[in-house]
Amino acid sequence: MGATPAQVAELQRLVDEGKLNDKLARTVLEGVIAGEGSPTEIMTGRGLEVVSDTGALTAAVDEAIAANPDVAEKIREGKVxxxxxxxxxxxxxxxxxxxAKTVRELIIARLS
Known part of the structure; x- marks a missing residue:
């Protein structure tokens, strides 16, 4: 099978809008090629959308900081x-x- 130009354009739009990163876009493209539907349908159906909601990411950031106290200390010392x-x-x-950009901002804000 393959992806139509319209599907490729839709996939690029989802990346441009920040809804998919490169890794997730590859997974969606594989689904398109396999005939699973449009990029939006695959992204939604598989739950592949990028998470940029700070509330949803805060717990993961806090866990990463707690699991890596030595790294957190380096950041507090200015080694961003x-x-x-x-x-x-x-x-x-x-x-x-x-x-990743939102995660980095949350980490630095938490440790400043």
Whole structure:
């Protein structure tokens, strides 16, 4: 089978709107190619939309901070590059569905 130009355009629009990241878009595209429906139908049906709601992400951020006190201390000391470790932990906990930019902002805000 394959993806039509309209489906590819719809997939790109979902990425541009921040509803899908690259990893999730690949998964949706696989579903489109398999004939499961439109990108929006697959994203919704499989629950693949990016999570950028700060309320939903706060618990995962708090858990990552608690599980990595040494990294959290480095960030408190001003080494914000260390936030990548915590962002990775949150991405893993959310199966890659967290908005990484929002997660990074939450981590830095929590530890400042």
């Amino acid at each position: 590059a260390a936030a990548g470790v915590l962002v990775g932990a949150v991405m893993k906990a959310t199966r890659g569905q967290a908005d």
